[in-house]
Amino acid sequence: MEQKQNFKSTRLACYRGYIVQGIVNNLSPLFFVIFQKEFGISYGMISSLILFNFVTQIIVDILCVKFVDRIGYRITAVAAHVCGAAGLLSLGILPRILPFPFLGLAIATMITAVGGGMIEVIISPIIDSLPSDAKDAKMSLLHSFYCWGQVGVVLITTLAVKLIGEEYWWLLPLFWALVPAYNIMKFAKVPLMPTIPAEEKIPLGALCRSKIFFLAMVLMLCAGASELAMSQWSSLFAEKALGVPKVLGDLLGPCLFAVFMGIGRTIYGIWGAKLNLHRVLALSSVLCVLCYLGASLVPNPIIALLSCALCGFSISLMWPGVLSTTSAAYPKGGTAMFGVLAVCGDIGCSVGPALTGAVSDFVSRFGAFAASLSVTADQLGLKAGMLSAIVFPLILLLCLVLLKRALQKKKLPG
Numbered sequence: 001m002e003q004k005q006n007f008k009s010t011r012l013a014c015y016r017g018y019i020v021q022g023i024v025n026n027l028s029p030l031f032f033v034i035f036q037k038e039f040g041i042s043y044g045m046i047s048s049l050i051l052f053n054f055v056t057q058i059i060v061d062i063l064c065v066k067f068v069d070r071i072g073y074r075i076t077a078v079a080a081h082v083c084g085a086a087g088l089l090s091l092g093i094l095p096r097i098l099p100f101p102f103l104g105l106a107i108a109t110m111i112t113a114v115g116g117g118m119i120e121v122i123i124s125p126i127i128d129s130l131p132s133d134a135k136d137a138k139m140s141l142l143h144s145f146y147c148w149g150q151v152g153v154v155l156i157t158t159l160a161v162k163l164i165g166e167e168y169w170w171l172l173p174l175f176w177a178l179v180p181a182y183n184i185m186k187f188a189k190v191p192l193m194p195t196i197p198a199e200e201k202i203p204l205g206a207l208c209r210s211k212i213f214f215l216a217m218v219l220m221l222c223a224g225a226s227e228l229a230m231s232q233w234s235s236l237f238a239e240k241a242l243g244v245p246k247v248l249g250d251l252l253g254p255c256l257f258a259v260f261m262g263i264g265r266t267i268y269g270i271w272g273a274k275l276n277l278h279r280v281l282a283l284s285s286v287l288c289v290l291c292y293l294g295a296s297l298v299p300n301p302i303i304a305l306l307s308c309a310l311c312g313f314s315i316s317l318m319w320p321g322v323l324s325t326t327s328a329a330y331p332k333g334g335t336a337m338f339g340v341l342a343v344c345g346d347i348g349c350s351v352g353p354a355l356t357g358a359v360s361d362f363v364s365r366f367g368a369f370a371a372s373l374s375v376t377a378d379q380l381g382l383k384a385g386m387l388s389a390i391v392f393p394l395i396l397l398l399c400l401v402l403l404k405r406a407l408q409k410k411k412l413p414g
Contacts, residue, residue: 006191007130011138013186015145017077017123020084020180022149024112025053027176028091028105030157034169039101052106053113058346060117065204065339069195073126073335077187080118084180087112092173108173115180120346124320125338128327129193134273136324141269143320147262147312154255201334208340215403216326217344222396223318224348225355226288229389230295230315231257232353233360233382234308241382242301252305257312264316278407281321282400288314288393296387318396319345329407352389360385 028049035041068076087108094104127142128135157172164171207213234253238244244252264284268275291314294307323341330337364381 009186010130010190010192011127011142013077013183013190014123014127014142016179016183016186017081017119018142018145019149019152020081020183021116021119021123022146023153023176023179024084024087024116026150026153027088027157027173028053028109028112030154030161031169034161034166035095035101035105037166039095039105041102041105045102045105049105049109052109053116054346054350056110056113057117057120058343060114061121061339061343061346064118064121065336065343068122068335068339069201072195073122073129073192074187076118076122077126077192078184080115080122081180081184081187083111083115083118085115085177085184087115088173088177088180092170092177096170117342120342121335121339124323124342125335126192128323128338135327136277136321137269137272139320139324139327140265140272140317144262144265144269144316147258147265147316150258151255151262154258196332196334200332202330202332202337204336204340207330207333207337210330212329212403212406213326213337215399215406216322216329216341219322219396219399219403220319220341220344221348221351222392222399223315223322224345225352225392226311226318226348226389226396227261227315227352228349229352229356229386229392230292230308230311233356233386234295237295237382237386238301238305238308241379241386242304244301244305253308256309260309260312261316264313265320268317277317277321277325278400278404280317281325282397284314284317284321285393285397285400288318289390289397290314292386292390292393296383296390314393325403348392352392355391356385356389358385359388 032041032046035046064076087110090104090108090111094108095101096104098104123142124139127138130138132138153176157176160172161169231254234257238248238253268280288311291307291311295304295311298304298307323338326337326341327333360381362381363384364377366377366380
């Protein structure tokens, strides 16, 4: 009973870890407009901050593949939260004291990205290593806390800025730094399962030559792309393509998207033991296709917005579901396996929005054709860009079919 209680404290620390990731990934973008006003930051500089965050997380993911199993779960988890807290403190302090504010923002962004990347790689294998009868459900519940962290940081920060004024925005990163700081103390003492010994671990080269693992990597890429293509573009899509006011578009677009994503992961986290994960993932992919169709093709703005939000529910199980399926197929894959999957997911998180943006930009140039359809060039471009992202859930659905066959050949549940 005592050990079970101790592992409960470990799970709670992991849940808080994903809340921390939700904070560090979503806080800075809420201040982009303020950065423009106070520091004169250009759109190009903002794009650079986004690029710094993405590149840093990819580098950290790759390094974690090589080193985490050597240094252990505890040191990595504590270091991740130290970076998260330090990055948030830097965000509130450095831009205001350095002669070049952008340099302070860039440093803070990269420090928080190190923390976020390490959390992404380390927390999932910690949860997976704990004794449990329903690992896929526990994994889904874990990832739901990222969504609730995202919703919480958006709502609380937006309300706080309204109450205290934009000039005191820098107090909010200092406040949010308390969350990772608290979790540092928890991860320093909660019980953790040992990492898989090197002699028992499946070599990474053998994993990458496996058809099942290759499909898992493609699935992770498509899961990240399906999620970020909608979440990154839904606010602008609502405002420009659907004609919805920005505040309402933000609430009914990215914020409600995160809420539905959290609901989907929480539901499976509670009742997932009674469901077939592979079947749920297939149905989720079909629903995701329908959501992208509804958002891009339905002329009614309310239905289109609801399609954007419901897309969060449809993709909610893709990321944690693929991790759980892969872990079940390769229980001795080690942290490196989770690291490679995280890299693939992060690449998808870049590819999805990039494709949507590229198609939107290309199609929006056909202004005359847009006028013949009684829409603006921006509306036509954004709808086409959103429609193009349907390729990712379609590929995901195809890979799920192939994965089921591969698992059946290996005589694993699928």
